[in-house]
Amino acid sequence: MTVGVAEPLVSLRGIGKSFANGVAALENFDLDLRDGEFLTLLGPSGCGKSTALRLIAGLATPSAGVIDWRDSAAAHNIGFVFQEATLLPWADVFANVYLPLRLAGKTREAAAPLVRETLALVGLADYETALPRQLSGGMKMRVAIARALVTRPRLLLMDEPFAALDEVTRFRLGDDLLAMKQRLDTTIVFVTHSIYESVYLSTRILALSARGGATVDAIDIDAAIARDEEFRTSSEFAQYCRRASAALRCAYGEELR
Amino acid sequence: MSGARAKKTPLLRDAILPLVVLACALAAWEAAVYFWDIPSYVLPAPSLIAATLVKDRAILFASLIVTLRTALEALALATIGGVALALLISRSRLMERALMPFAIVLQVTPIIAIAPLLLVYLAPAEAVLVCAFLVAFFPILANTSLGLASVDRSLVELFDLYRASPWQKLVLLRAPAALPQFFAGLRIGGGLALIGAIAAELAAGAAGQGAGLAFRISEAGYRLDIPRMFAALALVSLAGIVIYAGLTALSRLALVRWHESARGLED
Incomplete structure (x- = not known):
């Protein structure tokens, strides 16, 4: 082990995943996830981004390759945010956030402080008794994020969570997500189509090719940069976006210019 | 204001x-x-039908109670049986393949054709109950099965992610998710239970036995007592309305907090 470079939280080596219909979503896919990073998987639809997330979460098993966890406890405490909020429509906000703890056998009383703290973290402290249908799209997504964070996972996986939201809501949720990440010291893997979102949020971007999920480009973004409006309008931001954009075009099969 | x-x-x-x-x-x-x-033996006036209802109230309302009770008992049995079988079928494909064809055969065979046979083997009251049960059973089974099978995939994955037990998945996810379809099946089953009971009572009435409303209709028919036929018919409608309104209220009560189908009038 090299001194100064931490062992990855999880390593994917030579991962292949093909479905029953013969489609290969991933071929020989490698990934080292660093502890504490915000990694974005950027790529065209069907490039295997979501499949990679589902494999890391254990929701699917790879057809080939190995997934190696440094710490098996982390493998069993993962938060997952889907593209839709996927809340239980009959349960109120509190019950939705309490769900993972309930499934783990915690009583409502024992879980209540943690649930309330997490709701406050996502800015929904006053909405405990609201039902999902009474919430806006952005608020539903906040509930979904609270549900994913209530177990205080080491790793949070997010599959295009903001795709269905308007831009202002996306910006606000992005900023809040970064604040939560810092507060809870969570490692995040984020899947998106949006170049701007990926550059603004991430410390590393992997651009994946349309077929098989081969890495087209890996872009490191200095974690020390403060993520705020100033960054969003800086020339640095524009440069990162240009590079990510070129990588994405390449991922679609065009020449890298 | x-x-x-x-x-x-x-x-x-x-x-x-x-x-x-x-x-x-x-x-x-x-x-x-x-x-x-x-003439009243061709078409009795509404006032005469009402007067007949009052005059024959002892016999007619006793029959209403018999029919209503049979339909509700059959519905209760069909609910227990339909939900139990739906749960069994949802647990395994093999069960579905083994049992569903029989449920479908029962569903597609008109109850009026089964009733005379049941009357040979069973006492009239029992035969009527079984007929009503048979027709109410299938819609409850089919709708509950559909509800249990059509749970949001992402929610199932979420439960998988947190290693939920099959029991937790059933109680916290599949059962509540299936409630709207279950209640749709129950409402259909309620109407059909009454039809099944009436059809079987008519068959029993042809054999000169029975106590329910449809028996009173055929009995009055033999005597050309047309006003009483209309009076009994009005009560059959009333029984149908009572069952439908009761089940609709129950469904609304259970779903109004969250499901669109029960919220139509509120928004």
Whole structure:
């Protein structure tokens, strides 16, 4: 082990995943996830981004390759945010956030402080008794994020969570997500189509090719940069976006210019 | 003020309007019988039907209770059986393949054709109950199965992610998710239970046995007591309305907090 470079939280080596219909979503896919990073998987639809997330979460098993966890406890405490909020429509906000703890056998009383703290973290402290249908799209997504964070996972996986939201809501949720990440010291893997979102949020971007999920480009973004409006309008931001954009075009099969 | 008025308008339209139409139709019927001097054995006037209901109330309402009770007992049994079988089928594909064809055969065979056979083997009251059960069973089974099978995939994955036990998945996810379809099946089953009971009672009535409303209808038919036939028919309708309204209220009560189907009037 090299001194100064931490062992990855999880390593994917030579991962292949093909479905029953013969489609290969991933071929020989490698990934080292660093502890504490915000990694974005950027790529065209069907490039295997979501499949990679589902494999890391254990929701699917790879057809080939190995997934190696440094710490098996982390493998069993993962938060997952889907593209839709996927809340239980009959349960109120509190019950939705309490769900993972309930499934783990915690009583409502024992879980209540943690649930309330997490709701406050996502800015929904006053909405405990609201039902999902009474919430806006952005608020539903906040509930979904609270549900994913209530177990205080080491790793949070997010599959295009903001795709269905308007831009202002996306910006606000992005900023809040970064604040939560810092507060809870969570490692995040984020899947998106949006170049701007990926550059603004991430410390590393992997651009994946349309077929098989081969890495087209890996872009490191200095974690020390403060993520705020100033960054969003800086020339640095524009440069990162240009590079990510070129990588994405390449991922679609065009020449890298 | 304006809120109260806005609330009052749909009530006016939904409850009073049909009643006015009904009153007009009855008045026209009454007038037609009077105007053309139609004999009561051809078409009795509504007033005569009402008078018959009062005159024969002891026998007719006793029959109403018999029919209503049979239909509700059959519905209760069909609910228990339908939900139990739906749960069993949802647990394994093999069960579905093994059992579903029999449920479908029972569903597609008209109950009126099965009733005479059941009357050979069972006492009339039991045969009527079994017929009503058989027709109510399938819609409850089919709808509950559909509800249990059509849970949001992402929610199932979420439960998988947190290693939920099959029991937790059933109680916290699949059962509540299946409630809207279950209640749709229950409402259909309720109407069919009454039809099944009436069909079996008619078959029993042909054999000169029975105590329910349909038996009273065929009995009165043999005697050409047309006003009593109409009176019994009115009570059959009443039984149907009671069952439908009761189940609709139950469904609304269970779903109104969250499901669109039960919220139509509120928004």
